[in-house]
Amino acid sequence: MASHVFALIIGIDQYKSSHVWNLSSCADDAENMKRWLMDDLHVPRSNIRLLVDDKASKRAIEDAFMNHLVSNPAIESGDAIIVYFAGHGSSVAAPDDWCNGHPRRADILCTYDHCTRTGDRRVSGITDWSMHAMLAELAEAKGDNITLILDTCFSPSRSRLSDRLRSHTRWTQSTRLTDDDLYAGLWRNALSHKTPASTSRFHAPAQSHVTLLACKDGERAMEKEGGRFTCALLDARHALPLHSTSYGDIIDHLELPDGQTAVCVGRNAKRVLFNGIPFTSDPHYVAVSVSEEDVRIDAGEVHGIVEGSELSLHSHNVRGSLNPVLASLRVFEVHPTWSLARTKQPQAMQKLVDAGWARITRWNNRVPFRVQLKRTYFTLSRWWRLRQRVPQHGESVGGITLARVSQPEAADLSVRRRCRDIVLERHDTLIGRNCSGRINIPCPGPDDDVQAIDAAARFHFHLHRKNSTLSCPLRVQVSMALHRVDEATWAPIGPDLIDNGRAQLTLDSERPNVYALVLQNRSSHDLWPYLFWMDAYGYAISSLYHPTPSPSGPPLKKRSTFTIGTGGAGSEVLAFRFVGDGKTSSGFLKLFLSSAYVPMGVVEQGKQGGSSPLPTSDVPDEPKEDELWDSEVACITVMQSSGMEPRLT
Structure with a gap:
């Protein structure tokens, strides 16, 4: 096509x-x-x-x-x-x-x-x-x-x-x-x-x-x-x-x-x-329906929405085409997969269309992402401009709430400005324990500094999100197992490579380095799984598996297994590349689980040019009080075998 x-x-x-x-x-x-x-x-x-x-x-x-x-x-x-x-x-x-x-x-x-x-x-x-x-x-x-x-x-x-x-x-x-x-x-x-x-x-x-x-x-x-x-x-x-x-x-x-x-x-x-042809759906927009008093949004806790999150309302969700803001919305009621919002301009409600699309402009994360700005002599003016744009107290910058701190032990991220790039020192325990603690990101323009910090903050926000309100979390009842794939049959083979939430993969120059993720659902709920790759080197978040609505219901049935990476359309095998110039390269498999189908494109980060539009769902007529969601994460570390040249991206 x-x-x-x-x-x-x-x-x-x-x-x-x-x-x-x-x-x-x-x-x-x-x-x-x-x-x-x-x-x-x-x-x-x-x-x-x-x-x-x-x-x-x-x-x-x-x-x-x-x-x-x-x-x-x-x-x-x-x-x-x-x-x-x-x-x-x-x-x-x-x-x-x-x-x-x-x-x-x-x-x-x-x-x-x-x-x-x-x-x-x-x-x-x-x-x-x-x-x-x-x-x-x-x-x-x-x-x-x-x-x-x-x-x-x-x-x-x-x-x-x-x-x-x-x-x-x-x-x-x-x-x-x-x-x-x-x-x-x-x-x-x-x-x-x-x-x-x-x-x-x-x-x-x-x-x-x-x-x-x-x-x-x-x-x-x-x-x-x-x-x-x-x-x-x-x-x-x-x-x-x-x-x-x-x-x-x-x-x-x-x-x-x-x-x-x-x-x-x-x-x-x-x-x-x-x-x-180039005007495809932008997955960062979510469907909404407008009533006389409020706006029902097809996004909820599973997406990161909380009370006080803000969105802009639009008439369509098409990339590269004029799409002015019709109204600004603030969420006042949140459910696992949907939420309710009202416009900041009540008089504008009568002018809104019955249905449309919304994009998140402020996540309203409760705990701000803490940034320490290290002063450097040679870029003092750039450092000062950056300092003015990163608030001292928790304020939204690019949609994520940031806060500037003075000491590295109080920070999630320390930033040092150099001539053509910035050095990021990561203090987050999960990232620091599994990934390189320091990376360099090219930032030639004056706005690139803040964009890099915002990307790091969004990455941190989605990496750590989970449902803390469940008495029996789904992440305890659903396990992830990573296996190599047999190139002849496309079937998972060998032992589970994930041990205690971590997997170390050695790239083999003699055979394809392809894998499948087997999910085992021990819960009593049929679930929709969504799998993302979170690149810790470049702070990109890309979708690896996004289910399509089906009359047969969720693909991960209760007390059963489901494989992501079967080699077929929509379930391509997983391949991990070596990124950077060090001896190892790390990232995270982030799995979201939901008892109701919802598009999850809002999680993606970075250039997603050329990706096909994600399927959408109709907003339910009545709320479902038994909806559940949760997430789990596994760190993947890629190492080169002897004789292999690094593949930089």
Whole structure:
């Protein structure tokens, strides 16, 4: 099933030929597009190929198009593919028989080496005919979910192109190109794609892709502190819910200077942007239902909710799409798997929709996470700014309550700021006894310090959470056993590797290092298990097993066993990698148990880009007073066998 995004992003400011004037912001536009895809749409870095300036020659672009897109086995049919170009465009008179003799001119994307001589020919850039042939070949291999974005122009009106405007216009002349140059530069399969064309083939509707252009034919694509079109396109994410907005609607929304009108063409112009592929559910949102007096939230004690926890209310739970806060909520009644909240603005209750989504903004943890800030001479100013942002008394920072202390013996974490990173000394007994007591985290930016501390605080919060109100805790009645998996049968083999809550695993270079977790339920309750991996080196929390609602009920039946890691879909085998540069690497298996099904995505921490949306459940009509929850934890230490090289992540 198609679910990924891949992109080829090109930005050219500096041109090789002295006859082509340089631009000033195309490379920045390309970087900003890449940043949007990675930060907002969670596209993995490996899915994006960026070519800038001298790396964007004609040959390099065509090679990247083939290797990164057409021949990439990771791209499935229907995956979203984006080709972005910011740089000069150009136009020349077309040969008489150019593409069946229909167009009067050939439009060109000017590559870095455009118009430079190679042998007895000049580089003709990428012509409209070539690009259409390239995209037709790509669509045949990977489907038609292709978006071509061009922040350039091809034939601006000469009467309106003054010397002052020329330096800010993404267009150049190509008077030196001959008919032979154009034919010699055609894409390899272009001759088999002689489809009829309008006067400007880049502006012609295509079956294979949707094209977004910076301007109409005869207008100019302007840049000033960024391409006007690219800036407007990126600004649209702050004004439109992209997950429900079509290409055409986005273009209609853009506000550009006079003389520049954005264009959208293509058979699929009425589709939602990128066919909706990058706009997946964010597991950190929980379902809610709104009544006249309160809001019922599909999250409770098992998620870490307590009385006084605060949430923001939203209309949807989609990543990368505008999702403004409708109201702020405060929890006043908490149950094991659900809770009740009221808005801080009672008059706003009448305006709220019947159902929606909420995100936790303040956990209201009773015991604050205690931080000691160690002063360093060389980073005194950074230390002082950090000191101002970490409160002396318990206050919420990033959702978790922090408190600054002066002595390490009173702290959960000591922080020392250095030039490009921070050193964290962990004083927590569970982490300190099983993991490295000191780690370095890169923090080049001024906000990275607080984010690193907040990640540590959230990690600490979820690691230690358990149900202390049960007379007979579920963690006593449910045991975890870790076994190696036989690579032929996928069955657990060998002894239980967990001893007194700890397991030491030696990576074996001679066989797969895969495992299964066997849960034994000795209680009288059917239970839903949720398994997370808590990486003590990077403070990431990721889901290893999340059950799906089923008519057969909870998978962990009373007085029975259940295996996580059977090798099938949804229960992949467990693999532990060596992380860091020391002799051992440690983390924690955190198991949550609940007698009622609830989505548990709120526990995840770190970049979860590309993960499939977690299943959701309907909020129950009536409360269930017999709901139970609990958790247990096991420390996993990974060691290298002799002869194995460390695998750093």
